[in-house]
Amino acid sequence: MPGRVLDGRYRLVRHIADGGMASVWEAVDQRLDREVAVKILRRGLADDEAFASRFQREARSAARLNDPHVVAVFDQGVDDGDRFLVMELVPGRTLREVIHGEAPLTARAAIDLVVPLADALGVAHRAGIVHRDVKPENVIIREDGRVKVADFGLARAVTAQTVTATDGTILGTVSYLSPEQVERGIADARSDVYAAGLVLYELLTGEKAVEGESPIHVAYQHVHGAVGRPSDRVPSVPEALDEVVRWATSRDAADRPADGAALAERLRGIRRELPLDELDARPRAGDRAVTAPTVALSRDQVPGGRRAIATPVQPHRATGATGVTTAPRRPWRWLIPLLALVLLVGGGAAWWFGAGPGAPATVPAVVGVPVDEARSRLDAAHLDAVVEEAFDETVPRGTVIKAAPGEGASLHRTDDVTVYVSRGPERYPVPQVVGQPGAAAQQAVKDAHLSLGRLTEAYDEKVPAGSVVSASPSPGSPLKPLAAVDLVVSKGRQPLPVPALAGKTTDDARAALTAVGLTYAEAPQREYSTTVPDGAVIRQDPATGTRFKGDTVTVTVSKGPELVAVPSVTGSSKADARRVLEAAGFTVKVSSPLGEVFGLVSQQRPGGGGKAPKGSTVTIVVV
Known part of the structure; x- marks a missing residue:
């Protein structure tokens, strides 16, 4: 088996353990390059179609649990007829190993182990999942001390096989069945609490609370007996924990904590309330019973009988050097127990198939x-x-x-019995796609069980180009499967042509920019212009091209022509008059209607002493 690859993905590395239902392997998930645990079910279970269907369903439910105290379920599948479950690999030891090696534990140690177990059950119970097979073998203590609960995906799927099998593994499981599981074959959150109470008992005493020679005998005691006080076996157990065990293991489910969370809350309270000397008192070697009390059952105590009174048989008293008193040997001493066992098994079978889970x-x-x-x-x-x-x-x-x-x-x-419950009309909300890239939005529509309708483009000042501006119907609207959703995709900001403003008055220029969505601004200094009248636009920046909404166009406004003093040149020679006027910034025009006899300026227009626009023409008359 090492080196085998399941489902083309999980390579088996090392065999970890075998159980009554499966073998467990350390493996490598070659796709994600991580270590995992793979549980391969026995062929007898995997070949049962009803079981396979239930197993798949329960594995999916367990995979939804997300809690640090729950062993995560990653995957499940079938490879060459082998049905397997892929789980988180948790290096550590089981609670069974702790019990064998260290129990009875102190009150604090027992509480510290059962609180996370109850927390994990509480998470599952809130999700509507019942474990159904809580036992020390399914509780793992990681190397760093974290407690993890396993097999949420397997417990319900194998409930029937767990109850009816007869090997040692199954007997261990039957030890933790609640009365209602035995009597009526049903379980809820309080059934898990019952099992957790038995685990707490075992941590405090080092002994199982319910034991017997056969699964039927153990099942009988769950229904008709009562779990004793841990302090009866280990006197140092605090009374508060006696009460918790009694509460959790009440025969009537209505008298137990409602779920794992309620049990965890009470245990935390006890941990806070108990004095340190009781919390941390280490049970002495003599505290633990020499032998576990044996339950003697009379004929009217077998399954189906009217009365159920468990009578403990006391351990032999220690005497003399040998320490144990022995009874005389009698050849018939095994007859009565053998007859009782036959009656027990026969009556149990009749109960099983007549009024028990096999009915x-x-x-x-x-x-x-x-x-x-x-x-x-x-x-x-x-x-x-x-x-x-x-x-x-x-x-x-x-x-x-x-x-x-x-x-x-x-x-x-x-x-x-699979019950198909109506979810009402099949409707799917339009996904929130506004602002998403177009391709992602289209995929989101398809993933929402809807279809893509018209795809159009439009400019948008806020949504980047290529992203969705709007959807119709609007996001959140409930639609039938494959109903069409129209999308408008942004082309980005709309480019706006810059209008020509030269020669326009400032009011007209402002109105022209506002009309196209641009912002009007003036240069800080107006300029003289001999060609553009005062108050009109000389030039603009930018002069042409496009801008986006709100962008600024700056205009330079004319102050009109600059006025300068006109020099008086009357009486001057033509040459002097031209030089003076041109120096003052004027253009000179000469008129000689009578000829230039003297070469002197007789008059000028405009006359000297006034002001005229710089660059304008001054006409001189030369005689």
């Missing part, structure tokens, strides 16, 4: 009733309800659509 049961009518009512009816019929949800356009949510097997079918007690 016949008929599926009641559950179609059309609320799921809680269906559970109650199946419970009354001693059958287990396995709820599967399904959509239905007409049956109200939470109401049973159908059952398999159907009404009137003959089964055995504790068998499963």
Whole structure:
């Protein structure tokens, strides 16, 4: 087996252990490169179709549990006829090994081990999962001291086989069955609490609370007996823990803690309340009973009898040098116990197949009733309800659509009846895709069991190009399967053409920019212009091209032409007059209607002493 690869992924490395139901291997997940534990079920279990279906369902449920005190379930599958379960690999030792090597424990040590066990059960109970097979072998103490609970994915799937098998492993399991599991084949969170109470008893005393020569004998004691006080075997056990064990192991489930969380809370309270000398008192060697009390049963105490009074047989008293008093040997002394055992097994078998889990049961009518009512009816019929949800356009949510097997079918007690419960009309909400990249949004629509409708593009000032601007119908709207969802994908910010503003008044320029979504701004200094009138735009930045909404366009505004003093040149020679006027920034025009006899300026327009726009023309008349 080492080197075998299961499902093309899990390579077996080392055999860890064998149990009544499976063998456990250390393996490597070659896909994720991590160490895991692989539990390979016995072929007899794996070949049972009903078991295989239940196993798959329970493994999926267990995989949803996420708690530091629960051994994680990663995967399950079948390889060449071998059904396997892939779990977290937890190096450490089981609580059974701790009990064998160290029990009885101090009150603090026992509480420290059972609180995380109860916490893990509480997490499962809140998720609607019942372990059904709580025992020291399923509690692992990691090398760093963390307590982990295993086999949530396997417990319910093998309940029937656990009860009916007869080897030593199964007997150990029967030791932790609750009365209702034995008597009616049903279990709930309080059944797990019962088993946890027995584990606490065992940690405090080093002995099982319920023992017997056969599974039927042990089962009988669960139903008709009562769990004793741990202090009867180890006197140093505090009274508060006696009370917790009594509470957790009450024969009537209604008298127990409601779930694992309630048990954990009470144990934490005791840990806070007990004085240190009681919490940490180490049981003395003499505290533990020399031999475990043996239960003697009369004929009317066998399964099906009317009375059940457990009478402890006291250990022999130590006397003399030998330390033990012995009775005379009699050849017939084994006859009575042998006869009692035959009656016990025979009566137990009759009870098992007549009123116990092996008895016949008929599926009641559950179609059309609320799921809680269906559970109650199946419970009354001693059958287990396995709820599967399904959509239905007409049956109200939470109401049973159908059952398999159907009404009137003959089964055995504790068998499963799959109850299909309506989830109401099949509707899927439009996913929240606004702002997501287009490809991711389209995949999200498909993953939501919807289909992609029209895909259009639009500019958007906030959503980046390529991402979704909007969906229609809007996100959150409930739709039928494969209904179309239209998406609008952003083209990014819309480019805006910059309008030409030169020569426009400031008011007109501002209005033109506002109309296209741009922002108007003026340069801090206005400039003179001989071509652009005062108050009009000389130039702009940017002059052309495109900008985005809100971007700024800066304009330079004209102050009109610059006015300068006109020099007086009358009486000056033509040459002097031209030089002076051009120096003042004017253009000179000469007029000589009578000819230039003297070459002197007789008059000028405009006249000297006034002001005229710089660069304008001054006309001089030369005679």
